[in-house]
Amino acid sequence: MAPQRSAALRRNLVAAKDVRAKAEGLARRVDVQRDKPSRLEAEEAVRTLLRYAGDDPEREGLLETPARVVRAFDEFFQGYEQDPEAVLARTFEEVEGYDEMIVVRNIDLFSHCEHHMVSFVGRAHVAYLPDKRVVGLSKLARVVDIFARRLQIQEKLTVQIADAIERVLHPKGVAVVIEARHDCMATRGVHKPDAMTVTSRMTGAFRTDPSTRREFLAMIRGA
Ligand SMILES: [Zn+2]
Numbered sequence: 001m002a003p004q005r006s007a008a009l010r011r012n013l014v015a016a017k018d019v020r021a022k023a024e025g026l027a028r029r030v031d032v033q034r035d036k037p038s039r040l041e042a043e044e045a046v047r048t049l050l051r052y053a054g055d056d057p058e059r060e061g062l063l064e065t066p067a068r069v070v071r072a073f074d075e076f077f078q079g080y081e082q083d084p085e086a087v088l089a090r091t092f093e094e095v096e097g098y099d100e101m102i103v104v105r106n107i108d109l110f111s112h113c114e115h116h117m118v119s120f121v122g123r124a125h126v127a128y129l130p131d132k133r134v135v136g137l138s139k140l141a142r143v144v145d146i147f148a149r150r151l152q153i154q155e156k157l158t159v160q161i162a163d164a165i166e167r168v169l170h171p172k173g174v175a176v177v178i179e180a181r182h183d184c185m186a187t188r189g190v191h192k193p194d195a196m197t198v199t200s201r202m203t204g205a206f207r208t209d210p211s212t213r214r215e216f217l218a219m220i221r222g223a
Contacts, residue, residue: 018167029080042070076112079149084160087142088168091133101212102134103127105220107141113184114151122180122196125220128165129172129205129212140165154180154199162201173204175216 037045043066047057055062105125112119124144147160162176177200186193205212 079146082146084143084146084164085168087139088135091135095134101129103219104140107144109148111148111152116184118183120180120182125177127175127216131172158199158201173206175202175206
């Protein structure tokens with residue numbers, strides 16, 4: 001009995017730590033939201049960058065540019081306003097006992113690197129092994145979008161998607177693979193336009209069971 005109880009206790013401690021980390025993250029987000037500059041201030045900042053680039057923000061072709069850039073920002077970074085766990089929370093159990101791997105491959109991915117604020121573009125493949133509960137397939141793509149529409153590095157993005165699915169669905173395993181081209185490597189710096197970065201996160205059976213992992217990798221290659 002004792003070892004079981006201590007395992008339960010450990011789980012509770014981990015859960016409590018999760019709750020605390022989440023609360024701290026939320027508090028920070030509230031601060032960031034409160035200090036959020038106005039649209040006019042953001043447009044003014046774009047004018048400064050235009051001048052820094054060596055151009056004249058008052059010339060005709062650039063007059064509307066600051067407003068357009070700020071509107072584009074609203075789209076690129078709308079993921080900050082969205083909660084991926086809320087998206088995943090509506091699960092269902094009536095799946096006629098389906099307990100095989102669920103794979104959504106080739107999810108278009110469009111994000112921005114947090115080091116240079118330029119885009120990286122690619123595809124995500126997301127899979128999980130359900131433990132009774134499943135979630136609508138489009139929700140997996142939505143979760144990719146929500147995390148992608150924030151400033152990211154590909155490694156963190158990969159882990160965040162996998163962990164959100166893990167936390168909400170408690171499946172027998174999660175696998176996320178992302179392949180992307182980074183504009184910050186293509187158009188500046190080392191100038192390698194064809195370099196493809198591949199990252200993966202595997203948990204549960206995808207990590208421990210080689211045949212599950214093989215099946216997943218074969219599926220995302222379209223075999
Ligand atoms: Zn970069």
